[in-house]
Amino acid sequence: MVLPAGRPVPLNGTAEPGTELTVEFGTQKKGATADKDGKWRITLDPMPASLESRVLRIHALLADAEALLQDVVVGDLWLCAGQSNMNFPLKASVEKQEALEAISTVDVRYFDGQSWMKLTRDNVSGLSAVGVWFAMEMARRQNAPVGFLKIGMGGTGIEAWIPERAFPDSEHGRRMRPLVNDPQVLKAAEEDAADPKVYGQHRLAKWGLARAVPASLYRKLVEPTADLPVRGAVWYQGESNAVPDAPHGEYRLWLKSLVASWRDLLHSPDLPFIVIQLPDYDPGMEENRAAWTRVQNEQAAAAQETDGVWVVETKGLGDPTNIHPKRKKEVGIRAAAAACQHLHLDGANAK
Known part of the structure; x- marks a missing residue:
């Protein structure tokens, strides 16, 4: 550990x-x-x-x-969270072989919520590519051990990652509250889990939801981290909120609420947050492109308006035809560079 x-x-x-x-x-x-x-x-x-x-x-x-x-x-533990691009495994990335060769040069540990393991070329392939590259770069820059915990679920909106008490007091926030414990919504979520459908045709889509009930992932995945002494968080999410009918400025409100609620849970009012901006992508119709750009802009706005939150630009790292770009190395490295720059960690030496 x-x-x-x-x-x-x-x-x-x-x-x-x-x-x-x-x-x-x-x-x-x-x-x-x-x-x-x-x-x-x-x-x-x-x-x-x-x-x-x-x-x-x-x-x-x-x-x-x-x-x-x-x-x-003795070192730092980082919490890495988000949806499918945070979950994206190293073995599916174009930099897999490079990571396998680099992992032996640093001391990186992974915590799955129950047990720890030291990363080697034999056990790293199935882990988050962004998480692995972030941790390796943090360890390299600090010459120190780094641990990370990844929590994530593909196809999920930010609404699932925030406790109900922290929902923004907006029209969208007020619409989400009744869905948290709605029996029909909960039943649909169970059926989706047992019999997954193509995104958009899943049962929760009936209520305009992504693949998780509002507040559900906060309870299931975030709350169990409450007592962990994490150094900071890396957040990579937003794809499922890039929808044309979302009100302008809404994602910014939810992201700021997420930061505040997680800081409260982790007993760290100044917990550093690294927000990875959505990469370049062309979702097709003009209204979808506008929605994608809107989330990118609101990620940057939330970071600018919140102390201790920094956005990582991913320009040049996306794939216009693939919402899951296979280049993850530079994403993780840019996130680590942002953390080290803002927290003044570059050049730290372990004893």
Whole structure:
């Protein structure tokens, strides 16, 4: 795993009630006692980023039992989220071979919400191409370990990624609220999941929805990250909101609400957000092209109007005939360059 650098590191666990424990990592040794519910918590002191692989040792004193977590490093953990272009796997990109050769030169770890793995050429191909290139470039620039967690679902609108309480007070926001718990909408979502249809012919389209119910992915995918000490977030979404009938300025409102609600959930009011702008694409009809451009512009506007949010331009990296361009390396690298520039991370050295 990757423990967060430069901040206190909370560690939680369970044991028999009343069990006295010690936790050791590097030069630190901390004690804790499991409470009546068997829960314990200790906090390690802040540590600098380090490429040194160490063991995290948890020892139950009287029972003389211990748990050893191997190959633990100290660095940054980033949350990468969005729809299909964030999900796009490395193996389908044109830079797959280049990534396989580069992965051995950096220390990148992936967290799937349950377990960790260190990335190698044998296990990286199925992961997010943008996430992998972003993490590799962050690790290269900082000479430090980087971990990332990807949450994503293709064909989903931004409305699914925000809690109902944070929906904008707009006509569209007010229209979305009743759909959050509507039995017919929820049933349609279940049927879509069991029997997927071509996008646009899916059952949720009846309500003008993409492939997820409003607020549903916030509950399912975002809320479980609440206690993770993430350094920042990379957001790559908007394709499903580039529709002709969307009110002007609406996506900007939703993106700003998403940033605020995620920052609140992650207990980080200044959490950095890297927003990847939609790449060049020609959806056909003039009204569809206008809608695509509108989302691009509103992504930039939301970033300009919100402290700690930066947009990454993807001009020249799209494919006019493919909504899923296969060039992902430069997208990830540009996102990492933006993060390092704005957070002054270039040239950092791990010990």
